[in-house]
Amino acid sequence: MFVVFILEFSFMCNMIMAKDFAVQLNVTTSAVCVCSLRLCLVKCEVFLLFCTEHGAEDITILKDGLAFLSTGLKYPGLPSFSDEPGKLYLLDLLHPRPSPLELQIEGKLDLSSFNPHGISVYINETDESVYLFVVNHPQHKSQVEIFRLDEEDTLVHLKTITHPLLHSVNDIVAVGVESFYATNDHAFPSDVLHFLTILLGLPWCDVVYYSPEEVKVAASGFLSANGINISPDKRYIYVSDIVDHEIDVLERQEDKELVYIKSVAVGSLCDNIEVDHRTGDLWMGCHPNPIKMYMFDPEDPPGSEVIQIKNIHSGQPVVSQKYVDDGHVIMASSVAAPYEGKLLVGSVFHKALCCDLK
Ligand SMILES: *[C@@H]1O[C@H](CO)[C@@H](O)[C@H](O)[C@H]1NC(C)=O
Ligand SMILES: *[C@@H]1O[C@H](CO)[C@@H](O)[C@H](O)[C@H]1NC(C)=O
Ligand SMILES: [Ca+2]
Numbered sequence: 001m002f003v004v005f006i007l008e009f010s011f012m013c014n015m016i017m018a019k020d021f022a023v024q025l026n027v028t029t030s031a032v033c034v035c036s037l038r039l040c041l042v043k044c045e046v047f048l049l050f051c052t053e054h055g056a057e058d059i060t061i062l063k064d065g066l067a068f069l070s071t072g073l074k075y076p077g078l079p080s081f082s083d084e085p086g087k088l089y090l091l092d093l094l095h096p097r098p099s100p101l102e103l104q105i106e107g108k109l110d111l112s113s114f115n116p117h118g119i120s121v122y123i124n125e126t127d128e129s130v131y132l133f134v135v136n137h138p139q140h141k142s143q144v145e146i147f148r149l150d151e152e153d154t155l156v157h158l159k160t161i162t163h164p165l166l167h168s169v170n171d172i173v174a175v176g177v178e179s180f181y182a183t184n185d186h187a188f189p190s191d192v193l194h195f196l197t198i199l200l201g202l203p204w205c206d207v208v209y210y211s212p213e214e215v216k217v218a219a220s221g222f223l224s225a226n227g228i229n230i231s232p233d234k235r236y237i238y239v240s241d242i243v244d245h246e247i248d249v250l251e252r253q254e255d256k257e258l259v260y261i262k263s264v265a266v267g268s269l270c271d272n273i274e275v276d277h278r279t280g281d282l283w284m285g286c287h288p289n290p291i292k293m294y295m296f297d298p299e300d301p302p303g304s305e306v307i308q309i310k311n312i313h314s315g316q317p318v319v320s321q322k323y324v325d326d327g328h329v330i331m332a333s334s335v336a337a338p339y340e341g342k343l344l345v346g347s348v349f350h351k352a353l354c355c356d357l358k
């Protein structure tokens, strides 16, 4: 209970200290006035994963239209409407009527405590094998699971990775069959100490590089590092510094360090980042009012917001809001993944939407 209170309080403080608090409140209350909302809403189909609603915290889509969904996250302080373990789903967007297919997991992984969070895919271009990397929190610990996709609906569990530097992992981006960059959303595993860093505005969260040969802090200086992804040319890494309301651009170096290039303000608390394979545009599922996530009230639900950044490497990146919702269609959006005119929107504990972008 104490931890829940601390988390709620920390988010309240962030919101109150945020420079654009008023604007954000407006986003939720005036949601229905935004034209793009109507356009998108009319064309969104709602997927209910299972018959109830278990969230799809992270989603990523391959170039051939296969989408992976991570569902059923249990995160301290946030609602979860299921006692069942988390599951991974596959959705074929090229199918005329896509519907989520549960992925079967083979291997030694304990499925009864499976609690999947951020995900990322790595493809070996030589033999086209697909590796799925999943942040997992059994008993609220942090570890990374690596799977290989075999046949159509089976994931073979290859490896569990734990390391003291990987203490509060939120999301990952795979850069090899056994290597990745991971964000820590807490500066310390302890909620109380983390809360203090947020309250004092200390940007002590980091991004960690992992490979079997080397594990190290690759970048630091984040208030709370959440979503992470990579540019289509693999040169840049994007990190959502969620509490700081910005997306940070970092450049990869030979020695695996990430060098800070710039930050792009997004005016919202953006969670996961997906990158359009063709255009390089960034798409984020964001939380316009996270207080409502922590103090969950079905009568006054948390809203959702999808933000896109075009031309992020230019002198003038274009930040635009592509979808907003006061929570009556989808609550707590955490990811927005584009694919050939379609957009999948997932959420921390609610459902997933499939929208047509027109
Ligand atoms: C909120 O939105 C209304 C209507 O769009 C606008 O008139 C008002 O100035 C906005 N308030 C803030 C604080 O942005
Ligand atoms: C990629 O696949 C090829 C062909 O199967 C294999 O020889 C190679 O070792 C793989 N690369 C990695 C990094 O596993
Ligand atoms: Ca991810």
Ligand SMILES: [Ca+2]
Pocket (backbone or CB within 6 Å): 203, 221, 222, 223, 241, 244, 246, 248, 263
């Ligand atoms: Ca920052």
Ligand SMILES: [Ca+2]
Pocket (backbone or CB within 6 Å): 118, 170, 171, 226, 227, 271, 272, 334
């Ligand atoms: Ca996240």
